[in-house]
Amino acid sequence: MRIRSAGLLAALTLTSLLAACGGGGSTPSATGAPGGKTVVIDTAFQLKTTDPARMFEPTGLLIDRAIYDTLLTFNGSDVTKPVPALAESYTAAPDAKTFTFKLRADAKFSDGTPVTSADVVFSLNRVKNVKGNPSFLMDGLTVAAPDPATVVVTSEKPNTAVPFILPNPALGILNSAVAKKNGASDAEGADKADTAESFLNSQSLGSGPYILDSYSTTSQVVLTVNEKYWGEKPAYAKVVVRNVQANVQRLNVLKGESQIAVDLSPEQAKGLDQLQTVNGASPNVFFVFTNDNPEISKISSNPKFQEAVRYGIDYQSLVDLAGEGAVQAPGVVPSVFLGALPGSDGVVRDVAKAKAALAESGLQNPTVKLSYPSDVQVNGLNFGDLAARVQANLKEVGINVELAPASVQAALETYRGGTEEMGLWQWGPDFPDPSNYLNFLPGQLVGLRAGWAEGAAPALEELGTKASTTVDDAERAGLYVDIQHSMNEAGPIMPLIQPAQILVAAKSVQNVQSNALWLVNVRELG
Amino acid sequence: MNSAKQPRGSTGAGRRRPARPGGPLLWFLGRRLVAAALLCVGITLVAFVLTQLVPGDPAAANLGQRAIGDPEVVAAFRAKYGLDQPVPVQYLTYIGNVLQGNFGLSQQSHRPVAQDLAEYVPATIELALFAIVLSLLVGVALGVVAAVNRDRWPDQVLRVVSLGGVSMPTFWVALVAFYLLFFKFGLLPGGGRLDPGMSPPPYATGFYTLDAALAGQWDVLSSAAGHLVLPSLVLAVYTVGMLMRFTRASVLEILGNDYVRAARAKGLPERVVILRHVLRPAMVAIITVAGVAFGSLLSGAVLVENIFSWPGLGQYAYRSAVNLDLPGIMGVSIVVAAVYILINLLVDLLYGVIDPRIRLT
Numbered sequence A: 001m002r003i004r005s006a007g008l009l010a011a012l013t014l015t016s017l018l019a020a021c022g023g024g025g026s027t028p029s030a031t032g033a034p035g036g037k038t039v040v041i042d043t044a045f046q047l048k049t050t051d052p053a054r055m056f057e058p059t060g061l062l063i064d065r066a067i068y069d070t071l072l073t074f075n076g077s078d079v080t081k082p083v084p085a086l087a088e089s090y091t092a093a094p095d096a097k098t099f100t101f102k103l104r105a106d107a108k109f110s111d112g113t114p115v116t117s118a119d120v121v122f123s124l125n126r127v128k129n130v131k132g133n134p135s136f137l138m139d140g141l142t143v144a145a146p147d148p149a150t151v152v153v154t155s156e157k158p159n160t161a162v163p164f165i166l167p168n169p170a171l172g173i174l175n176s177a178v179a180k181k182n183g184a185s186d187a188e189g190a191d192k193a194d195t196a197e198s199f200l201n202s203q204s205l206g207s208g209p210y211i212l213d214s215y216s217t218t219s220q221v222v223l224t225v226n227e228k229y230w231g232e233k234p235a236y237a238k239v240v241v242r243n244v245q246a247n248v249q250r251l252n253v254l255k256g257e258s259q260i261a262v263d264l265s266p267e268q269a270k271g272l273d274q275l276q277t278v279n280g281a282s283p284n285v286f287f288v289f290t291n292d293n294p295e296i297s298k299i300s301s302n303p304k305f306q307e308a309v310r311y312g313i314d315y316q317s318l319v320d321l322a323g324e325g326a327v328q329a330p331g332v333v334p335s336v337f338l339g340a341l342p343g344s345d346g347v348v349r350d351v352a353k354a355k356a357a358l359a360e361s362g363l364q365n366p367t368v369k370l371s372y373p374s375d376v377q378v379n380g381l382n383f384g385d386l387a388a389r390v391q392a393n394l395k396e397v398g399i400n401v402e403l404a405p406a407s408v409q410a411a412l413e414t415y416r417g418g419t420e421e422m423g424l425w426q427w428g429p430d431f432p433d434p435s436n437y438l439n440f441l442p443g444q445l446v447g448l449r450a451g452w453a454e455g456a457a458p459a460l461e462e463l464g465t466k467a468s469t470t471v472d473d474a475e476r477a478g479l480y481v482d483i484q485h486s487m488n489e490a491g492p493i494m495p496l497i498q499p500a501q502i503l504v505a506a507k508s509v510q511n512v513q514s515n516a517l518w519l520v521n522v523r524e525l526g
Numbered sequence B: 001m002n003s004a005k006q007p008r009g010s011t012g013a014g015r016r017r018p019a020r021p022g023g024p025l026l027w028f029l030g031r032r033l034v035a036a037a038l039l040c041v042g043i044t045l046v047a048f049v050l051t052q053l054v055p056g057d058p059a060a061a062n063l064g065q066r067a068i069g070d071p072e073v074v075a076a077f078r079a080k081y082g083l084d085q086p087v088p089v090q091y092l093t094y095i096g097n098v099l100q101g102n103f104g105l106s107q108q109s110h111r112p113v114a115q116d117l118a119e120y121v122p123a124t125i126e127l128a129l130f131a132i133v134l135s136l137l138v139g140v141a142l143g144v145v146a147a148v149n150r151d152r153w154p155d156q157v158l159r160v161v162s163l164g165g166v167s168m169p170t171f172w173v174a175l176v177a178f179y180l181l182f183f184k185f186g187l188l189p190g191g192g193r194l195d196p197g198m199s200p201p202p203y204a205t206g207f208y209t210l211d212a213a214l215a216g217q218w219d220v221l222s223s224a225a226g227h228l229v230l231p232s233l234v235l236a237v238y239t240v241g242m243l244m245r246f247t248r249a250s251v252l253e254i255l256g257n258d259y260v261r262a263a264r265a266k267g268l269p270e271r272v273v274i275l276r277h278v279l280r281p282a283m284v285a286i287i288t289v290a291g292v293a294f295g296s297l298l299s300g301a302v303l304v305e306n307i308f309s310w311p312g313l314g315q316y317a318y319r320s321a322v323n324l325d326l327p328g329i330m331g332v333s334i335v336v337a338a339v340y341i342l343i344n345l346l347v348d349l350l351y352g353v354i355d356p357r358i359r360l361t
Helices: A002-021 A058-067 A117-130 A133-138 A176-181 A246-255 A303-312 A315-322 A351-361 A383-395 A408-416 A434-440 A445-449 A458-469 A473-489 B022-053 B058-062 B071-080 B087-099 B113-148 B153-167 B170-184 B208-215 B218-255 B258-265 B270-299 B302-307 B313-322 B326-354
Strands: A038-043 A087-092 A098-103 A141-147 A150-155 A210-214 A220-225 A238-243 A276-281 A285-290 A367-373 A400-406 A422-427 A493-498 A500-505
Touching: A038 A058, A038 A246, A058 A210, A058 A220, A058 A238, A098 A117, A117 A133, A117 A141, A117 A150, A117 A176, A133 B071, A246 A500, A246 B170, A285 A303, A303 A351, A303 A383, A315 A383, A315 A493, A367 A383, A367 A408, A383 A400, A383 A422, A383 A493, A400 A408, A408 B058, A422 A434, A434 A445, A434 A458, A434 A473, A458 A473, B022 B087, B022 B326, B058 B071, B087 B326, B113 B153, B113 B208, B113 B218, B113 B270, B113 B313, B113 B326, B153 B218, B170 B218, B170 B302, B208 B218, B218 B270, B218 B302, B258 B270, B270 B313, B270 B326, B302 B313, B313 B326
Parallel strands: A038 A238, A367 A400, A367 A422
Antiparallel strands: A087 A098, A098 A150, A141 A150, A210 A220, A220 A238, A276 A500, A285 A422, A285 A493
């Protein structure tokens, strides 16, 4: 029957269409692009802008690090030692209030104009006055340029973290003359007056090894080499950062469609012998808290209940759940930072001690509600999986935990409002200095979210004040160790784990290192 | 699709009506466009109210853990996006701006929503068009084959095929197709709209295939067309199954009519009988289903867009929802509503083209 051949015709049409359009496309390689090597990096985008003054998302940090130079920076994965970048040297006053930077004479922007102290002052003041996500980095800091090659950063209070804050790509230095022509402002009121964001999302104004070629918050960002770069030329002429979900990243990197996959979980990274895996502990710290405010909960604020929770959690089982590369967080300061506790100092589960503490608390079969965001993952780890494990652990010591998952937006509201009876959250570092973790102390940002009011632990708070004003690194490290030991003895906050941070890359890509701030050291890839 | 009326008792090919003046058509279009505008306003109101009811604060959703603790930063954010105004004022301001073509500023992309939509809507329409064309070609042809071979083995096989098409979850089909056709056998390109690192063609319509052809960039055209195949095939799996079932049912119903028997008795070739006397009236039902399917492809491709890294409306809608990006959510709602309305209008007009007996009222 002829109509049968119509179906056949349709099938043939489809087949020929596939043949015409298909063929697998072109698979890029780290060596094959015309005009130089291209490297393709797959990551699940967390990207809103590349304007440094408004950018503080992980993908934005990765991109801006390649485009913009900062006064100081970190090499590779080492975030414990700031090294010169645009500043060839710096001195810190003994009171940790004044930092003087000498600029390199040879640094140039991508249009060939030299980088001056005026550009630095403009860029840093702009971050402060635009009042965007990263403006807190400039809290209490003022910047001055006594001469074209010198920058002085002054802090209202002693602030030893300044050299650790300045490498943040949000504090990248812009070509101020071009920026101003395109609507940028560093003056007070820049939150309304500055209109340069769309320009900076179409064209970069940095002095780094790459310039922005194309930008999309949902598909890909393409960087090409800055021909006027003052430093050593990068190995790749083009960097393509693509928005790809984790399980597809795995297939792409295996297929050779991409060279680096950023978001694989330990499970997804297993069995990739033909690739290289960079496996380290993430600086993100998961923790639980039991609200210390009796008005929120008489149960969770009971110190003996807190002790029961602390010793009732099986930390090793949480590490196992998080997979290879994850470690127990022995304190709130991550293992890669100054002042971190050694792994052996972490709290160890002691069921008998937990049960004894619960008995002393006077609470009979207490039930508490554990809140957490159920729709987000951090380093491939679900909050829900961890919460279920904590629930099972605490059941064994006689504590009933009701799980209260919520969308991250809804959960953030109760978390930030300090109204959660018990919460499971994580803290990613704003900058890689232990002073960032003073936020966990009573009366501070995270402390208040856990209902830990100022004055709740005077000795601990005294240690915090001392740590924030101490200049000597060895002494600082000792103080942070003391602070964390004290927090592990008593208090409402219990650090749990640092998940694994994994980069999977083609073996052809050299010097792949994971950085706590910008994930991949794009400009140092070989 | 409910404004097209078929006169009662109209079965066979009756006497041709005199040509209609343009008046009723214009009147019909005018009424439908006014209704569409009112519907869009209603949809913005519903979307706005629902967004207000969602627990969560856009400032908390978009500002970082430190920025949210700084009252100055929070105030600047609220002022920038008009969130410091009373809710009714926010809505009225929004409607006023929309009437001037201003859909507001997206909190997630920091760009005008109109600019976002101009980028993402064509990406999804291009994908959906490709999928619906594939679906119509394959689904209708196989549906006719199934009907003509009723209860014989081709019908039985195609029944299983169509049932499989409508039963399999699209995200699962997407993952399997991606694994097999891209990863395992390398027959088709993987995710994205173009090969990695390839620059998009100069913007004219937002359809990469069309824009590349207009610019004479044949390598870009080849890449864009290649990248369309896999996701559109995946999207087409469901719609092919659905169209097959409807086509089969519709063709079978018409095959039983006296005028078909008369056509066959007259000795007309079977191809002519099927294509001219059966398929054409069957198309009324088929385009109704195709119209609905096209609309759902536009609004329901979130998972497929995510798996294939397709920067379309689905991904934008998802990101807007996650970030409580009110202007983004409203923009997507208006676009999806407008597309549905336009498709309905187009389908109604097509009824009249396919079957002249159908009057537009």
